[in-house]
Amino acid sequence: MEPSQLRRAVEAARATASELGLRVEDVVVIHDSDRVALHLVPCGVLARVAPPGHLADSEFEVTVARLLADVDAPVAELDPRVVDPRVRVRDGFAISLWTYYEPVGSQIAxxxxxxxxxxxxxxxxxxxxxxxxxxxxxxxxxxxxxxxxxxxxxxxxxxxxxxxxxxxxxxxxxxxxxxxxxxxxxxxxxxxxxxxxxxxxxxxxxxxxxxxxxxxxxxxxxxxxxxxxxxxxxxxxxxxxxxxxxxxxxxxxxxxxxxxxxxxxxxxxxxxxxxxxxxxx
Missing domain, CATH: 3.90.1200.10 (Aminoglycoside phosphotransferase (APH), C-terminal lobe)
Known part of the structure; x- marks a missing residue:
């Protein structure tokens, strides 16, 4: 994202998580492309933020994640502390909140x-x-x-x-x-x-x-x-x-x-x- 858009995306994710009762003192950008992945600290949330126009893609992703979680698939899970794990929209951004996993090792065998x-x-x-x-x-x-x-x-x-x-x-x-x-x-x-x-x-x-x-x-x-x-x-x-x-x-x-x-x-x-x-x- 452009720097100004990234700043807005970070603020949108921070505000959304805080509104849901999750403590956010810092935001670390993990991936920045057309969508961004943000590590919210210290609550341990991975926020995925898509720009305006990508709401349907984000909602599709959340649907897939919920279906696969029900059959014990090896996929990242939505944050279990969010009672209603749907996509939120703030300032035009589509925001979904996921479990943050600490990386282990450098390469998967x-x-x-x-x-x-x-x-x-x-x-x-x-x-x-x-x-x-x-x-x-x-x-x-x-x-x-x-x-x-x-x-x-x-x-x-x-x-x-x-x-x-x-x-x-x-x-x-x-x-x-x-x-x-x-x-x-x-x-x-x-x-x-x-x-x-x-x-x-x-x-x-x-x-x-x-x-x-x-x-x-x-x-x-x-x-x-x-x-x-x-x-x-x-x-x-x-x-x-x-x-x-x-x-x-x-x-x-x-x-x-x-x-x-x-x-x-x-x-x-x-x-x-x-x-x-x-x-x-």
């Missing part, structure tokens, strides 16, 4: 990551939720790439690469829907916390439907190798598709990801490397 993945996917099969398909997200990314006004700085050759990859791999990944299920959507290492309870998945607003390989493509390679029944060629294709979508978001004119220029170049580099590993379509 592949075996633990895989076990958490399998438990998460099993839990997702137990809930009833209307969620978009993976290919719906591909269509949105393709729209950003095809609209030169929304991605004016994207070079011509890279635009063709992204367009062809999104269209081709999107169709390939969406073709066989028999074994699909609800997914996390973006379970990369940044969205998996190492805690005393074991690995916990966060950022549930990306929940969607598709093959489990789409989720596995976000994880370190050792995870997919251990996941029983995974199609490794499909993981490679999904990994390339993920990097194509990631790159499409970075080339948006209004993208707010920190160090965007670095990630624009890195996303395209990773995409080309992933495409080199893909087998025949």
């Amino acid at each position: 592949p075996a633990d990551y895989t076990d958490a993945f399998m438990r998460l996917h099993a839990a997702l099969r137990r809930i009833d939720l209307d969620a978009p398909h993976v290919t719906d997200r591909v269509v949105v990314a393709l729209g950003e790439v095809n609209d030169r006004e929304r991605s004016p700085e994207l070079p011509g050759a890279d635009r063709v690469l992204l367009r062809d990859t999104l269209a081709g791999l999107g169709a390939a990944v969406g073709a066989g829907r028999a074994g699909e299920q609800l997914l996390h959507g973006e379970p990369h290492p940044g969205n998996v916390l190492g805690t005393r309870r074991g690995p916990l998945f966060v950022d549930l607003a990306t929940c969607c439907r598709g093959p489990v390989e789409f989720d596995l493509a976000h994880a370190p390679e050792g995870v997919g190798e251990r996941y029983a029944g995974a199609d490794h060629e499909l993981i490679h294709r999904c990994r390339a598709l993920n990097w194509a979508m990631f790159s499409a978001w970075r080339w948006r004119r209004d993208d707010l990801m920190p160090d965007r220029d670095h990630w624009r170049a890195e996303g395209l580099r990773q995409l080309r490397a992933a495409l080199d590993r893909c087998g025949p379509a």
